[in-house]
Amino acid sequence: MLSAIRCNLLPVIKLYLLGLKVLLVQLFSKPFRLPVMPRQDGKVAIVTGGVRGIGYEVACHMARLGAHVIIGGRDEQGGLEAVRRICEECKEAKVEFTRLDLASLQSVRQFVQSFKERDLPLNILINNAGVMLVPEGRTEDGFEQHFGVNYLGHFLLTWLLLDTLKGSGKCGCFSRVVNVSSSAHSIGEMRLNDLNSCECYSAHAAYCQSKKAQLLFSSHLHQELQRGGFPLSSCAVDPGMVDTALYRHLWTPICLAQSAIARLLFKTPAEGAATVLYAALSPTLEGECGGGYWANGCREMTTPPTFDPQLQLSLWETSLQLLGQQ
Incomplete structure (x- = not known):
């Protein structure tokens, strides 16, 4: 009985209490406003999930700055519509959509192969x-x-693109990997012996674990890049609670009230995208300064396990084994 409560009820309570805390902080905090960013002419960017919400705002902003933006997503019709909207807003935008299903490792590999065949940076x-x-x-x-989806698909995508990312960076102009995470990582438990949540399934616990995994990966990758002296940095960003379709699976009474709550307390997608864009484009985050965990335009501390080098390495090696990359 106690184990069932711990498995099913505690993650729900912890996540909704955290959500309430985040909403209160957002209510009494001034949203981060993205400073004017430099032109990105000649640069190539890939944005997963750029069809709508935060990803769309990121893709649109980078396209306006002159970057060649490739949106990766499952929804082809939505992706082509997103491209059309961006091109309508900015006639000179260089943006395209390529199908990418992060729930399929084969799709990830096909996406990377197609990208590499074009010999783009x-x-x-x-x-x-x-x-x-x-x-x-x-x-x-x-x-x-x-x-x-949240972790392993992105791990493989990043792993397969590492050589291209490294080769595209240079001293004073590093390439950058930005992992969009969540404050939910702080209550996630990393269960290396049960990453698929087979022993006891809780959607809330599984979501939090995936977000913690993202931060562990992001931090370990940045350290590996530093040790190797590569012109590439890796960081994680918490965009806050943003008015997007991501929250459609919330507990039903909350979901029904979401539209009203979102208008009052949630960030807009553009506000949620601001720190993501700052981490990806700001000249002040060049080189070693580009790592870490960012929220509302500021570098923040994360929970102690995120800094555990053994946990980071164990997850890294386990992920490579699961993907057959070792």
């Missing part, structure tokens, strides 16, 4: 796509959905 990778509190299910390759 890659200066910015925004790992933005994600799912939240979806019903229990498995990806095409048998992984729990939150872990598979």
